[in-house]
Amino acid sequence: MTVSWESPRLRVGFVMLHTSPLDVPGTKDAGGMNVVVRAQAEALARSGHTVRIFTRRADQESAPRVTLAPGLQVVHLDAGPARLLAKAEHEPVMVAFGAQLAAELERDPVDVLHAEHWFSGIAALPVARQQQIPLVQSFHSIAVAEESEQPGERPESPGRLAGERRLAREADLLIAVSAAERDTIIADLGGDPERVRVVPLGVDTELFRPCAKRECAERQDWFAHGGRAEVLAVGRLHPLKGFDLALDAVAQIPAEQRPALRIVGAPPPDGDEYARELHEQAARLGILATTAFEGALRRTDLAERIRRATLVLVPSHTETFGLVALEAAASGIPVIARAAGGLREAVLDEVTGLLVTEEDPAAWAAAITELLGDPERMAAMGAAARAHALTRSWSASAEELLTAYAGLLGAHSAA
Numbered sequence: 031m032t033v034s035w036e037s038p039r040l041r042v043g044f045v046m047l048h049t050s051p052l053d054v055p056g057t058k059d060a061g062g063m064n065v066v067v068r069a070q071a072e073a074l075a076r077s078g079h080t081v082r083i084f085t086r087r088a089d090q091e092s093a094p095r096v097t098l099a100p101g102l103q104v105v106h107l108d109a110g111p112a113r114l115l116a117k118a119e120h121e122p123v124m125v126a127f128g129a130q131l132a133a134e135l136e137r138d139p140v141d142v143l144h145a146e147h148w149f150s151g152i153a154a155l156p157v158a159r160q161q162q163i164p165l166v167q168s169f170h171s172i173a174v175a176e177e178s179e180q181p182g183e184r185p186e187s188p189g190r191l192a193g194e195r196r197l198a199r200e201a202d203l204l205i206a207v208s209a210a211e212r213d214t215i216i217a218d219l220g221g222d223p224e225r226v227r228v229v230p231l232g233v234d235t236e237l238f239r240p241c242a243k244r245e246c247a248e249r250q251d252w253f254a255h256g257g258r259a260e261v262l263a264v265g266r267l268h269p270l271k272g273f274d275l276a277l278d279a280v281a282q283i284p285a286e287q288r289p290a291l292r293i294v295g296a297p298p299p300d301g302d303e304y305a306r307e308l309h310e311q312a313a314r315l316g317i318l319a320t321t322a323f324e325g326a327l328r329r330t331d332l333a334e335r336i337r338r339a340t341l342v343l344v345p346s347h348t349e350t351f352g353l354v355a356l357e358a359a360a361s362g363i364p365v366i367a368r369a370a371g372g373l374r375e376a377v378l379d380e381v382t383g384l385l386v387t388e389e390d391p392a393a394w395a396a397a398i399t400e401l402l403g404d405p406e407r408m409a410a411m412g413a414a415a416r417a418h419a420l421t422r423s424w425s426a427s428a429e430e431l432l433t434a435y436a437g438l439l440g441a442h443s444a445a
Contacts, residue, residue, distance in 0.1 A: 040435065043140035044071055044083040045150040047127050048120045051083050051104055052096065054326050059117055059298050061266050062353040063170040065329075066207070066231060067146055068098075073232075073428035075102035082140070084131055086123065087112050107131060116300040120149050121187040128153040135161055142166060142435050144205075148190055151197040158202075164442045166435070167201035169194065170350055172214050182348045183270050195219050203438045205229050205431070208372030211350040227434045232424035233356045237329060240362030240416055241337045249338060258320065259289040259340040259402050262363075264332065264354045267297040267305040272345035272368065274311060279345075279394035281315035288320055289402060294335060296326040337361040340408075341401060342383075344373060345394065352376040355383070360419035364411040366397050382415035 044067055051068040053060035071081045080101050087106040096104040107130040110123035131154060135143075143158050144166040145151035151167045158165035173190045174182035185191055198204060198219035204226045206212040212228050215221040241249060253259070261280065265271040273293055280291045297305040305323075312321045327335060336342060342358035344367035351372035355365045359376075365383035367373045379385040384397050401408055 040074075040079045040142060040432075040439075041140040042071075042074060042079055042081045042435075043135065043143045044081065045131065045143060045145040045154045046083060046085045046147070047109075047124065047149040047153055048086065048115075048117060048147060050085045050088065051098075052085075052092075054328055055332075059266070062349075062351070063146055063168075065353055066170075069232060069234070069424040070428050070431055071102055072099055073424045074432070075099050076425075077428065077432075079432075082138075084134065086110065086120075086127055088114050105134060107134065114299050117186040117298065118300065121189055124149060124153040128157050132157045132160065135163070139163070142439065144168065145197075145201070146170060148193045148197060151201060152189070152193045155197065155200060164202045164438050166203045166205055166438065167197045168205045168207070169197075169211070169215065170207070172211070172218060172350070174218075201225075202442070203227060203434060205434065207231050207351045208375050210372045210374065214350075214371075229430040229434060230422065230427060231351055231353060231356065232422045232427040233353075233360045233419050234424065235360045235419055235422075237333045238336065238357045238360035238419070239333070240412070245338065260292055260338070261289045261341040261343055261398060262292050262294065262336060262339040262358075263343045263345065264294045264336075265346070266301070267293075267295050267308065268301055269304050270347050271295075272347055273308055275345040275389070275391060275394060276343050277308065277311050277315060277317065277321070278391035279343075279398060280321070281317050282391055282395035283399055287399060287402070288317070289340065289398065290320045290322065291317070292322045292324055292335070292339070294324045294327055294332065333357070333361065336363055339363055341366060341398065343394075343398075344368065344377075346370065346373070349373050349376070356419060356422065359383075359415035362412040362416040364401060364408055364415060366394070366401070378414070378418060382411055382418055 049059045051064055055061055055064050075081050083104045086109050090112050092106045094106055109127035109130055143154055143163045145154045146168050147170055171183050173185040176184055198221035204215055204221050206228045212226050215226050216223050263276045312318050336358055342363050342365045344352050344355050348371040355367055355376035358365045359382050365377050367377045369385035369387045377383045377385055386393055386397050
């Protein structure tokens with residue numbers, strides 16, 4: 031890649047105030063954002079760039095600096111109590127975090143600062159301006175007002191709606207993970223289309239792969255001896271993810287055809303009530319015997335669980351992209367997803383899976399039954415899904431990010 035500034039090797043600082051790249055996705059407030067940032071950071075470091083990820087210390091045990099790979103460090107900054115905070119508790123620590131970030135960057139500067147989520151952006155904005163560092167902003171999710179009828183994530187703290195709009199106006203570059211997110215940034219936040227860039231996500235196609243010959247044989251033997259098909263739903267146990275819809279849908283399938291449902295993920299720090307409601311719902315629907323709540327899994331275990339599944343469900347009310355859909359595709363597993371947000375781009379309807387427009391559990395039950403009853407169609411979708419995933423890599427995603435940085439740094443240098 032050709033770049034226009036003096037040194038092609040960049041010093042990049044990612045800012046992740048409220049969640050750590052060291053956290054297991056599906057636990058705490060860790061999710062797709064954590065996977066994306068870490069994967070892009072690792073790809074940048076492999077290319078010879080120096081990357082630091084700044085996050086808040088959430089426990090007493092974490093070392094000040096953790097080296098993940100040559101050229102890649104996680105830096106823990108002290109801001110607020112050294113304990114896990116609910117998401118809504120992070121807004122009051124933004125100023126203290128920004129002060130620690132400023133001190134760190136004065137000692138060891140970066141060429142570009144890339145904030146992830148609005149907490150990070152508001153904390154980093156004054157630092158970037160004071161030290162004349164270009165600020166890149168990624169939102170990963172964009173809140174909708176409490177009174178809005180539009181589906182989406184409600185603001186967890188008072189400043190979010192105004193904070194996101196401010197960042198859309200003032201950050202030097204806005205990175206979206208899908209065309210759907212780009213449209214939302216422009217329409218809802220007032221972002222300048224000239225400063226919004228879509229950087230497609232990648233997927234680890236070696237970790238997320240189809241079943242090997244032995245694994246496939248074990249699955250076929252399971253079916254031959256009367257074993258149930260398994261549908262999988264993955265994510266933090268948060269109402270936005272729509273796991274209640276998955277339970278209702280599976281419950282509507284006649285018992286003799288009903289697949290087992292496995293829900294992989296743990297509640298965020300303030301999400302125990304929804305997790306409890308899901309267990310109660312499964313009991314009320316009479317499907318406890320065929321439903322498993324597996325908690326969060328490490329990436330290697332999640333990859334194994336996905337490739338052993340028959341179908342993956344993504345019933346989220348909205349997603350900026352829906353990374354698990356691409357991970358399922360890489361595993362050769364068809365996906366049934368809600369036709370919302372970036373999921374319309376993550377799933378190729380009727381090719382790598384199905385998109386469901388209705389909220390009605392009966393529509394979801396029909397889609398599940400339809401695919402489970404047509405193994406040949408499922409196999410064709412799985413093959414198409416794998417082929418699609420092979421066109422996406424984290425190295426390519428990082429190259430797109432570098433191209434975006436190059437344009438920004440060139441303009442910043444000229445200014």
